[in-house]
Amino acid sequence: MSDYRAFNHPTENEPTQITLEPGESHHLVAVNRAKAGSTVVVFNGQGTEWICELTKDSKRAAELTVRSKQQAAPMPFRISLAQALPKGGTMEAIVRKATEIGAAKIIPLQSERTQMQLDQNRSDRKTEKWATTALEAAKQCGNPWLPAIEPVQNTSTFFEQPGNYDLKLIASLHSGAKSLKTVLQHYAQSHDALPRTVLWVIGPEGDFTPAEMGIAQNAGFEPITLGPLVLRCETAAIYALSVLSYELSIP
Numbered sequence: 001m002s003d004y005r006a007f008n009h010p011t012e013n014e015p016t017q018i019t020l021e022p023g024e025s026h027h028l029v030a031v032n033r034a035k036a037g038s039t040v041v042v043f044n045g046q047g048t049e050w051i052c053e054l055t056k057d058s059k060r061a062a063e064l065t066v067r068s069k070q071q072a073a074p075m076p077f078r079i080s081l082a083q084a085l086p087k088g089g090t091m092e093a094i095v096r097k098a099t100e101i102g103a104a105k106i107i108p109l110q111s112e113r114t115q116m117q118l119d120q121n122r123s124d125r126k127t128e129k130w131a132t133t134a135l136e137a138a139k140q141c142g143n144p145w146l147p148a149i150e151p152v153q154n155t156s157t158f159f160e161q162p163g164n165y166d167l168k169l170i171a172s173l174h175s176g177a178k179s180l181k182t183v184l185q186h187y188a189q190s191h192d193a194l195p196r197t198v199l200w201v202i203g204p205e206g207d208f209t210p211a212e213m214g215i216a217q218n219a220g221f222e223p224i225t226l227g228p229l230v231l232r233c234e235t236a237a238i239y240a241l242s243v244l245s246y247e248l249s250i251p
Contacts, residue, residue: 004040005139018064025062045146047072072144077248080105084204099137107150123152159215166195172223173207202237
């Protein structure tokens with residue numbers, strides 16, 4: 001894999017030349033120090049990659065000549081992460097790791113116990129920042145698929161209208177939560193196949209309130225235990241995504 005990766009969404013289906021936006025040009029030429037003649041992989045975040053040669057190492061409008069094109073195979077499953085907002089800058093770390101693991105979508109949630117309260121302007125700025133974090137992570141790990149970063153949503157509204165998924169899971173510290181393996185085995189027995197689209201919901205510090213858990217369960221979410229220990233929310237998110245990805249990858 002090339003040491004240089006850049007993001008672009010060409011307007012043409014079969015471009016022969018690609019000119020990067022100023023931000024991407026600066027990152028490629030000034031930060032990564034790519035020079036004319038360097039091989040650069042340009043990706044559009046939707047699985048398409050163009051193998052290019054950097055022909056003009058401009059910091060504001062880098063130009064590349066396309067040598068070949070390749071289409072990455074889609075993931076055999078799609079996992080979406082709905083994450084109750086943690087305090088501090090922890091959400092950025094969660095977005096970065098979720099992108100590296102291959103999450104298809106990330107949905108920030110404002111829960112009853114969320115300590116970070118965002119007005120509309122701050123919410124929009126945070127969403128843009130998380131999208132930038134996901135892009136940086138995709139470049140570093142070579143992921144050709146960018147996760148969609150949804151706007152911040154209220155938990156009660158989200159639980160009632162989460163979207164269409166084969167399976168909806170919510171990490172829970174409450175009694176009665178089942179193991180992931182048990183729920184997946186039951187699904188496989190009922191459908192003669194593993195789920196292809198799964199939604200994982202991870203709570204804030206202190207977990208969701210009993211009222212929120214009740215709304216989620218009434219909406220068809222399966223409470224899942226992540227083990228006997230109380231995990232930090234960022235640990236819980238990465239653990240949940242990793243274990244589920246592994247289980248869905250088993251032939």
